[in-house]
Amino acid sequence: MNVLPTEIPDVLIIEPRVFQDDRGFFLESYSGNAFADKAGITEPFVQDNHSCSGQNVLRGLHYQIEHAQGKLVRAIAGAIFDVAVDIRQHSPTFGQWVSCILSAENKRMLWVPPGFAHGFMVVSEVAEVLYKTTDYYAPQHERSILWNDPDLAIHWPLEGEPILSAKDQVGKPLKFADVYP
Numbered sequence: 001m002n003v004l005p006t007e008i009p010d011v012l013i014i015e016p017r018v019f020q021d022d023r024g025f026f027l028e029s030y031s032g033n034a035f036a037d038k039a040g041i042t043e044p045f046v047q048d049n050h051s052c053s054g055q056n057v058l059r060g061l062h063y064q065i066e067h068a069q070g071k072l073v074r075a076i077a078g079a080i081f082d083v084a085v086d087i088r089q090h091s092p093t094f095g096q097w098v099s100c101i102l103s104a105e106n107k108r109m110l111w112v113p114p115g116f117a118h119g120f121m122v123v124s125e126v127a128e129v130l131y132k133t134t135d136y137y138a139p140q141h142e143r144s145i146l147w148n149d150p151d152l153a154i155h156w157p158l159e160g161e162p163i164l165s166a167k168d169q170v171g172k173p174l175k176f177a178d179v180y181p
Contacts, residue, residue, distance in 0.1 A: 099155075
């Protein structure tokens with residue numbers, strides 16, 4: 001696998017090794033040894049999540065203030081614009097964000113460590129997203145940062161308005177959000 005750094009050193013783009021022939025392809029989507037050796041990701045994964053969304057659905061920016069989750073995200077159908085925002089108050093990259101396109105075609109994954117808010121927007125007709133987490137879902141600790149917070153100025157590739165859940169419509173701006181120390 002190939003590990004690509006981002007502008008925020010803790011967030012990584014993972015390119016798995018893909019074996020392709022006339023029958024199709026094979027890839028190893030996760031190997032604890034390989035992720036530890038090549039990417040330094042040693043956290044155990046405890047939960048797998050799968051979502052399916054239509055074009056312009058925007059999910060996020062989500063995090064859990066307790067039971068922080070690291071996420072290994074990939075699109076297995078379609079394409080998403082994936083975003084990680086550093087919300088670790090004492091981090092030199094606090095309030096900064098990185099993004100990448102994850103798609104069934106490029107087979108890339110994004111490692112979003114604990115301490116980050118995460119969100120994505122579907123840029124294809126439909127997208128299915130799988131992500132592994134390092135802690136269990138704890139709805140009582142879930143928080144949402146406003147997707148269009150002007151202080152973050154995330155450049156979502158939108159034409160028109162996104163399709164949001166009720167929860168994401170009332171996300172808080174980062175300056176009023178609970179953040180990590």
